[in-house]
Amino acid sequence: MAVTKRKAEMVVTWHERGVDIETTCTVLGVTPQEASAIIRQHAAERERRERAERMRPKFIEPPMF
Numbered sequence: 001m002a003v004t005k006r007k008a009e010m011v012v013t014w015h016e017r018g019v020d021i022e023t024t025c026t027v028l029g030v031t032p033q034e035a036s037a038i039i040r041q042h043a044a045e046r047e048r049r050e051r052a053e054r055m056r057p058k059f060i061e062p063p064m065f
Helices: 005-016 021-028 032-055
Strands: none
Touching: 005 021, 005 032, 021 032
16 A cells, blocks of 8 residues: 655654554544555655765855856
8 A cells, every 4th residue: 555745744843743553544634554665765865965965065156147
């Protein structure tokens, strides 16, 4: 069963707010495996974005525009 983008966003939001995975799965109608996969994918994407931000050069002068 495919999880919609909105449900995936809700899983991540609820996980960040501390709601346990069983409650999330029951309310949203997703399996625990799907919810865990969504959470793992979100954590990996966030780590990738943070790593890219650290690698970005820091400029001394502010942008002109």
